[in-house]
Amino acid sequence: MKPLLLFLAMGKGGRGSLPLLFALGSSQNGAQGASRLPSPVLPGKSRGNALVTERGPISWGARAPAALVEEAEEIADRHGLDPGWLLSSWRNESGWNPAAHNSIGGGLFGLLWNYLPKGMTPAQWLALSAPEQARYYEQLYGSALDSLHSIDDTRLLGWGRRDLFGKPDSTVAWRRGDPAYAANASLDAGKKGYLTKGDLVAHGRALFQEGLQ
Numbered sequence: 001m002k003p004l005l006l007f008l009a010m011g012k013g014g015r016g017s018l019p020l021l022f023a024l025g026s027s028q029n030g031a032q033g034a035s036r037l038p039s040p041v042l043p044g045k046s047r048g049n050a051l052v053t054e055r056g057p058i059s060w061g062a063r064a065p066a067a068l069v070e071e072a073e074e075i076a077d078r079h080g081l082d083p084g085w086l087l088s089s090w091r092n093e094s095g096w097n098p099a100a101h102n103s104i105g106g107g108l109f110g111l112l113w114n115y116l117p118k119g120m121t122p123a124q125w126l127a128l129s130a131p132e133q134a135r136y137y138e139q140l141y142g143s144a145l146d147s148l149h150s151i152d153d154t155r156l157l158g159w160g161r162r163d164l165f166g167k168p169d170s171t172v173a174w175r176r177g178d179p180a181y182a183a184n185a186s187l188d189a190g191k192k193g194y195l196t197k198g199d200l201v202a203h204g205r206a207l208f209q210e211g212l213q
Contacts, residue, residue: 049211050084059084059211064096067131075138079145085154088208090134093158098130112158115140155204156197169198
């Protein structure tokens with residue numbers, strides 16, 4: 001039997017501008033969370049690590065700073081993304097800490113480790129709040145955000161490996177002898193001597209799923 005879909009109009013103000021969509025008599029368990037129907041819970045209600053809204057459960061939405069969640073939602077709305085992909089990716093990179101430093105080195109720091117806005121000093125960058133730094137995420141990647149279809153793509157974008165979008169997990173990204181391999185050798189599952197797409201996205205996938213629990 002096909003599910004019965006009910007639309008409830010929301011009042012004006014804040015995030016209540018979109019209709020609620022409930023499914024009766026069915027359940028959705030999409031792995032990436034982007035196409036899942038909202039649970040019949042009031043918008044903005046915490047459920048474990050997730051925040052349940054009219055768009056559905058947002059991974060880490062109940063744990064990340066509220067202002068950062070709002071920024072992620074705004075970026076997601078403009079590019080057709082799951083805001084949970086952004087929150088999970090930022091948690092992966094910095095734990096949402098705008099003053100974080102990469103322990104591996106390379107001069108990477110802040111919420112977005114691989115970025116320092118042009119004309120801004122490291123001190124000025126680190127003085128910004130997490131939501132303020134997040135606004136530069138869209139500036140950094142621009143239209144590339146429109147090509148994201150999963151948490152894997154979101155993590156690969158951060159790695160600078162858009163060429164791996166849609167490729168099998170076994171696809172080799174870097175081999176021993178490459179500086180990128182040396183800097184990230186700890187991710188080499190099984191100590192193969194090379195890093196695969198699966199190695200690069202494994203932690204991000206796990207974090208995304210944890211954020212929905």
